Amino acid sequence: MVGYKTCPANVWTSLWVGPTWGFTIVYAETAVTIKWRRYASTMPFYNSGEKLIPANTATIIPHGGPASVLSFDVKPQVTTRMLAR
Numbered sequence: 001m002v003g004y005k006t007c008p009a010n011v012w013t014s015l016w017v018g019p020t021w022g023f024t025i026v027y028a029e030t031a032v033t034i035k036w037r038r039y040a041s042t043m044p045f046y047n048s049g050e051k052l053i054p055a056n057t058a059t060i061i062p063h064g065g066p067a068s069v070l071s072f073d074v075k076p077q078v079t080t081r082m083l084a085r
Helices: none
Strands: 005-007 013-020 023-028 032-040 046-053 059-062 067-076 080-084
Touching: 005 013, 005 067, 013 023, 013 080, 023 032, 023 046, 023 067, 046 059, 067 080
Parallel strands: none
Antiparallel strands: 005 080, 013 067, 023 059, 023 080, 032 046, 032 067
């Protein structure tokens, strides 16, 4: 697991790269609304959405089926530090 990553406001930041079961658990140090996108090695190859992440609370974001390779990117409305598992 990688530690918290600073995610600048309105900039796409890769938060998780690795395998997935079709969901990502996201934490943020401050409450923030994010846009997210998924690029994966299996269908659906691309998926996207928007989600409110409460401060210091595990939030599950379902984004498609399992994949051996996934890039999960976020674009928060304000600069914040985030973590994905």
